[in-house]
Amino acid sequence: xxxxxxxxxxxxxxxxxxxxxxxxxxxxxxxxxxxxxxxxxxxxxxxxxxxxxxxxxxxxxxxxxxxxxxxxxxxxxxxxxxxxxxxxxxxxxxxxxxxxxxxxxxxxxxxxxxx
Amino acid sequence: xxxxxxxxxxxxxxxxxxxxxxxxxxxxxxxxxxxxxxxxxxxxxxxxxxxxxxxxxxxxxxxxxxxxxxxxxxxxxxxxxxxxxxxxxxxxxxxxxxxxxxxxxxxxxxxxxxxxxxxxxxxxxxxxxxxxxxxxxxxxxxxxxxxxxxxxxxxxxxxxxxxxxxxxxxxxxxxxxxxxxxxxxxxxxxxxxxxxxxxxxxxxxxxxxxxxxxxxxxxxxxxxxxxxxxxxxxxxxxxxxxxxxxxxxxxxxxxxxxxxxxxxxxxxxxxxxxxxxxxxxxxxxxxxxxxxxxxxxxxxxxxxxxxxxxxxxxxxxxxxxxxxxxxxxxxxxxxxxxxxxxxxxxxxxxxxxxxxxxxxxxxxxxxxxxxxxxxxxxxxxxxxxxxxxxxxxxxxxxxxxxxxxxxxxxxxxxxxxxxxxxxxxxxxxxxxxxxxxxxxxxxxxxxxxxxxxxxxxxxxxxxxxxxxxxxxxxxxxxxxxxxxxxxxxxxxxxxxxxxxxxxxxxxxxxxxxxxxxxxxxxxxxxxxxxxxxxxxxxxxxxxxxxxxxxxxxxxxxxxxxxxxxxxxxxxxxxxxxxxxxxxxxxxxxxxxxxxxxxxxxxxxxxxxxxxxxxxxxxxxxxxxxxxxxxxxxxxxxxxxxxxxxxxxxxxxxxxxxxxxxxxxxxxxxxxxxxxxxxxxxxxxxxxxxxxxxxxxxxxxxxxxxxxxxxxxxxxxxxxxxxxxxxxxxxxxxxxxxxxxxxxxxxxxxxxxxxxxxxxxxxxxxxxxxxxxxxxxxxxxxxxxxxxxxxxxxxxxxxxxxxxxxxxxxxxxxxxxxxxxxxxxxxxxxxxxxxxxxxxxxxxxxxxxxxxxxxxxxxxxxxxxxxxxxxxxxxxxxxxx
Numbered sequence: 001x002x003x004x005x006x007x008x009x010x011x012x013x014x015x016x017x018x019x020x021x022x023x024x025x026x027x028x029x030x031x032x033x034x035x036x037x038x039x040x041x042x043x044x045x046x047x048x049x050x051x052x053x054x055x056x057x058x059x060x061x062x063x064x065x066x067x068x069x070x071x072x073x074x075x076x077x078x079x080x081x082x083x084x085x086x087x088x089x090x091x092x093x094x095x096x097x098x099x100x101x102x103x104x105x106x107x108x109x110x111x112x113x114x115x
Numbered sequence: 116x117x118x119x120x121x122x123x124x125x126x127x128x129x130x131x132x133x134x135x136x137x138x139x140x141x142x143x144x145x146x147x148x149x150x151x152x153x154x155x156x157x158x159x160x161x162x163x164x165x166x167x168x169x170x171x172x173x174x175x176x177x178x179x180x181x182x183x184x185x186x187x188x189x190x191x192x193x194x195x196x197x198x199x200x201x202x203x204x205x206x207x208x209x210x211x212x213x214x215x216x217x218x219x220x221x222x223x224x225x226x227x228x229x230x231x232x233x234x235x236x237x238x239x240x241x242x243x244x245x246x247x248x249x250x251x252x253x254x255x256x257x258x259x260x261x262x263x264x265x266x267x268x269x270x271x272x273x274x275x276x277x278x279x280x281x282x283x284x285x286x287x288x289x290x291x292x293x294x295x296x297x298x299x300x301x302x303x304x305x306x307x308x309x310x311x312x313x314x315x316x317x318x319x320x321x322x323x324x325x326x327x328x329x330x331x332x333x334x335x336x337x338x339x340x341x342x343x344x345x346x347x348x349x350x351x352x353x354x355x356x357x358x359x360x361x362x363x364x365x366x367x368x369x370x371x372x373x374x375x376x377x378x379x380x381x382x383x384x385x386x387x388x389x390x391x392x393x394x395x396x397x398x399x400x401x402x403x404x405x406x407x408x409x410x411x412x413x414x415x416x417x418x419x420x421x422x423x424x425x426x427x428x429x430x431x432x433x434x435x436x437x438x439x440x441x442x443x444x445x446x447x448x449x450x451x452x453x454x455x456x457x458x459x460x461x462x463x464x465x466x467x468x469x470x471x472x473x474x475x476x477x478x479x480x481x482x483x484x485x486x487x488x489x490x491x492x493x494x495x496x497x498x499x500x501x502x503x504x505x506x507x508x509x510x511x512x513x514x515x516x517x518x519x520x521x522x523x524x525x526x527x528x529x530x531x532x533x534x535x536x537x538x539x540x541x542x543x544x545x546x547x548x549x550x551x552x553x554x555x556x557x558x559x560x561x562x563x564x565x566x567x568x569x570x571x572x573x574x575x576x577x578x579x580x581x582x583x584x585x586x587x588x589x590x591x592x593x594x595x596x597x598x599x600x601x602x603x604x605x606x607x608x609x610x611x612x613x614x615x616x617x618x619x620x621x622x623x624x625x626x627x628x629x630x631x632x633x634x635x636x637x638x639x640x641x642x643x644x645x646x647x648x649x650x651x652x653x654x655x656x657x658x659x660x661x662x663x664x665x666x667x668x669x670x671x672x673x674x675x676x677x678x679x680x681x682x683x684x685x686x687x688x689x690x691x692x693x694x695x696x697x698x699x700x701x702x703x704x705x706x707x708x709x710x711x712x713x714x715x716x717x718x719x720x721x722x723x724x725x726x727x728x729x730x731x732x733x734x735x736x737x738x739x740x741x742x743x744x745x746x747x748x749x750x751x752x753x754x755x756x757x758x759x760x761x762x763x764x765x766x767x768x769x770x771x772x773x774x775x776x777x778x779x780x781x782x783x784x785x786x787x788x789x790x791x792x793x794x795x796x797x798x799x800x801x802x803x804x805x806x807x808x809x810x811x812x813x814x815x816x817x818x819x820x821x822x823x824x825x826x827x828x829x830x831x832x833x834x835x836x837x838x839x840x841x842x843x844x845x846x847x848x849x850x851x852x853x854x855x856x857x858x859x860x861x862x863x864x865x866x867x868x869x870x871x872x873x874x875x876x877x878x879x880x881x882x883x884x885x886x887x888x889x890x891x892x893x894x895x896x897x898x899x900x901x902x903x904x905x906x907x908x909x910x911x912x913x914x915x916x917x918x919x920x921x922x923x924x925x926x927x928x929x930x931x932x933x934x935x936x937x938x939x940x941x942x943x944x945x946x947x948x949x950x951x952x953x954x955x956x957x958x959x960x961x962x963x964x965x966x967x968x969x970x971x972x973x974x975x976x977x978x979x980x981x982x983x984x985x986x987x988x989x990x991x992x993x994x995x
Contacts, residue, residue, distance in 0.1 A: 028146050048177075051139065052178065070149060077142050
C-alpha cells in the first residue's frame with residue numbers, strides 16, 4: 001500500500017516539476033489539468049492526490065508557492081519551480097531516462113539474445 | 116540536508132497547524148470551483164458540473180489525511196496530543212497530582228541541593244576560578260608530622276622541578292589585625308606568591324593584581340588586594356578605594372585592586388578578605404624568617420596541570436623533586452616525601468569529612484527518592500486500573516500498544532517534570548540557605564554552593580529517571596490489556612494485584628531503610644547535644660587573641676599570658692581564668708602529636724599519638740575537670756620547675772597499663788617533660804566519642820603567641836563578661852582585638868552546624884516519607900477493596916462478620932508490607948554494621964522504626980477495610 005503511493009508520488013512529483021518547468025507558475029488545478037491532458041488516466045479520478053505531492057515538494061524546497069488571482073479572479077495558490085527544483089528536475093530526468101532505457105532494453109531482450 | 120530541512124519544516128508546520136488547514140481548505144475550494152467552471156463550459160448543468168468536479172477530485176478526507184501526514188510529524192503531534200490529554204487528566208485529579216508532584220519535588224530538591232554541594236567540592240573547588248578541577252594540592256609529607264606545608268625556598272625550587280604543572284602558587288593563611296590602635300579588627304587574609312592571581316586566571320573587579328616582581332624581594336612592596344565583599348562593606352564599592360591605605364598589623368598597605376565577586380581565596384570553604392605579597396611576611400609578622408628558613412613550612416601549594424598532563428606524572432615528578440631536596444637539605448627535608456591531591460581530599464580543613472558525609476547523605480536521599488517513585492508508581496497503578504475500560508476502548512478503536520504506553524508515559528512524565536521543576540526551585544532555596552550559614556569556629560567559612568546549569572541538568576535527569584521508573588509498571592500493565600476481556604467484564608474482575616503488592620513491599624522496604632538512617636542520625640545528633648562532655652561548659656566564656664603581628668617571642672608571649680590572666684582574675688565576676696591553645700569540640704579538631712613515654716615499648720611499627728593541648732595553670736579547674744592524681748602546673752612565672760605534662764586516664768590505661776604515671780618522663784615536641792598529674796577523661800573532638808588519650812602541656816614551657824581565653828563566671832551570666840574582657844586586652848595592647856567571643860554552649864552549637872543541616876533534613880523528611888507511605892498503602896488497599904465489593908458482599912451475605920472481613924484484608928496486605936519492611940530492615944542493619952563497625956547497635960531505632968512503620972501501615976490498611984466491611988450486602992450484590 002505504502003509502496004504504491006510512493007511510486008505514484010515519485011512519478012507525480014516528476015510530472016509536477018516538468019509541468020512547472022514548461023508552463024511557469026501555475027495553481028494546483030492548472031497543474032492537474034496539464035498532467036491529465038498529457039498522462040490521460042493518471043489523475044482522471046484522484047486529482048486530490050496532487051496536493052500532498054505539492055506539499056512534499058514545497059517542503060523539500062523544489063517548488064515555492066504564493067497567493068495570486070486565478071482566471072476567475074479568486075484567490076489561488078500559485079506554485080513555481082525554484083532553482084533547486086530545476087536542478088532536481090534535471091537530475092531526475094536523467095535518472096528517469098537511464099532507468100527507462102535500462103528497463104526498455106530489458107523488456108526488448110529475447111531469449112536468443114542471451115549468451 | 117534535504118531531510119533535515121524537511122524535518123524542520125514539519126516541526127514548524129506542526130506548530131502552525133491551523134493556518135495550514137485553512138490554506139488547504141481554500142486550495143481545495145478553488146480547485147473544485149475551477150473544475151466546475153470548466154465542466155459548465157463543457158455544457159453540464161450547474162449541479163452536475165459540481166458533482167463531476169467533486170468526483171474527479173476524489174476523497175477529500177483521505178487526501179487531507181495524506182496531506183497531514185506529509186505536513187507534520189505524526190510522532191510530535193501525537194505527543195502534543197498526549198500532553199494535552201495528560202494535562203486534562205492531571206487537572207481532573209488535583210489531590211493525587213499534588214501529592215505526587217510535591218513528594219517528587221521534595222525528593223528531587225533535596226537530592227539536587229546535596230548534589231550541588233558535592234559537585235562544587237569535586238568540580239568547582241575554587242569559586243570564581245574556572246578550570247579548578249585541573250588544580251592539585253601539592254603537599255610535602257613527612258612520616259611523622261603528616262602534611263606540614265612547604266617552605267618558601269622549597270616552593271621556589273618546586274616551581275621549576277615539576278614540569279607537568281604549568282604553574283605552582285603558594286599561599287599562607289594569616290589572621291591580620293586591621294585598623295588604627297584601639298579599634299583593630301581581626302580580618303583573615305592570605306600571603307601569596309607573585310603568580311597567584313595570574314595562574315588562577317582571575318580578572319580584577321577593579322584595579323590590578325599583585326605582579327610577579329612584587330613578590331620577589333623581601334618587604335619592599337606594601338600592596339594589598341581586597342575581596343569584593345570587603346570592598347563593598349568597607350569602601351561602599353567606590354572606585355576611590357584604589358590607592359587608599361589600610362593599616363594592617365601596624366603597617367600601611369596600599370589597596371591596588373579588588374578580587375572578582377565570588378572569589379574567596381584558595382582554602383575553601385574558608386573565606387579571606389585580603390591578599391598580600393608573600394614577601395611582606397617578615398614586615399607583617401614581626402620579622403619571622405619564613406623567606407629564608409627551610410624548616411619554616413608555612414605555605415600551601417597549588418599546582419595547575421599542563422593541558423594533557425596527568426596527575427600521576429605530576430606525582431612522579433614531585434616525588435623525584437622531594438627526594439632531591441631531601442639530599443640537598445637534609446636538615447629541613449630529610450624523610451620528606453610528597454603527594455599531589457585533589458581539593459576534596461585536602462589533608463586540611465573539613466573537605467574530606469564533608470565529602471564522605473555528603474556521599475552517604477546523597478545515597479540515603481536517592482533511596483528516599485526511589486521510595487517516592489515506588490509510592491507514585493503504586494498510586495498511578497491503582498489509578499491506571501480504574502482506567503482499564505478507557506484504555507480498552509482506545510485499543511478497540513485501533514490504538515497500538517505503543518500509543519497506550521506513550522499516553523500513560525506522557526502523563527507520568529508531565530508529573531515528573533512538574534516535580535523536577537518545583538524541586539529545582541526547592542534546591543535554589545536550599546543552596547541559598549546553605550550559603551548564608553553562620554561563621555563556624557574562629558575562621559570565616561562560606562560554602563559557595565549555587566544551582567548552576569550542571570545542577571539543573573541533574574534535577575532534570577532525576578525527573579526523567581523518576582518518570583520512567585514510575586511509568587514502567589502502569590504503562591506495561593495497561594498496554595498488555597486485552598480489550599475484549601476488559602470491556603466484557605467491567606470493574607469486578609479480580610484485580611491483578613501481584614504487581615501492586617510487590618511495589619508496595621518495595622516501597623515500604625525503601626522507606627524503612629531511609630527511616631532507620633534518619634532515626635539513627637537524629638538520635639546521634641540529639642545524643643550529641645545531651646551527652647555529658649565530662650567537663651562543665653555552663654558559665655564559661657571563650658575569646659581568642661593573637662599576637663602574631665607583634666614580634667612575639669617566647670618570653671614576651673609567656674609574660675603577656677601571665678599578665679592577661681592576672682588582670683582577668685581580678686575582675687569581680689570572674690571565678691577562674693585560663694588560656695589554652697585549643698578548645699575542645701571544635702570543628703577543626705584538636706591536633707594529636709606523636710610521643711614516647713618512659714616505661715612503654717611499642718611493638719608495632721609507627722608512633723603512639725595523643726591529643727595535645729597547651730594550657731595555663733588553672734585550666735582544668737576552670738573547666739571542672741578533676742585531677743585524679745598529682746598536682747596542677749607550676750605558676751607561669753616559676754623558673755625552677757622542669758617542663759611539666761599532665762596526661763589523662765585513658766593515656767595511663769592505654770600506654771602505661773594503668774601503672775603509676777606521676778614522675779615518668781614524656782618526650783614530645785622535641786622536648787622532655789615530666790608527668791606531674793593525671794586528669795579525668797573528657798570529650799575532645801566530639802561529644803560521646805570513645806575515650807581518647809590526651810596530654811596537656813603548660814604555657815609556661817610552651818608559650819604561644821595566640822590563645823583561647825576561658826573565663827568562668829561567678830554569677831552564671833558569662834556573656835556579660837565580654838566588654839570587661841575586651842577592656843582588659845585593650846589596656847594590655849591596644850593593637851590586639853579580642854575576637855571570636857562566644858559562650859561555650861554557642862561554641863558547641865556552631866560546631867554542630869554541619870551536622871545540624873542533615874539533622875534538619877531528616878527531621879522534616881522522615882515523617883513526610885512515613886506519611887507518603889501511608890497514603891500509598893491507603894490508596895492501594897482502598898482500590899483493591901473497591902474492586903472486590905461484590906465478593907465482600909457475598910461473604911457478608913453468607914454470614915461473615917465485619918471484623919473477619921477487615922482482618923482478612925489487613926492480613927493479605929500486611930504480608931507484603933511486612934516482607935518489605937523485613938528486607939529493608941536487614942539492609943539497614945548490614946549497612947549500619949558495615950559503616951559503623953565499632954558502635955553498639957541502636958536497639959531503640961532498629962526496633963522502634965519497624966514498629967512505627969508497621970503500625971502506620973496497619974492503620975492505612977484498616978481504614979479502607981473497615982469501610983468495605985460496612986457495606987450493605989444487598990447493595991454490594993446489586994453493584995455494577
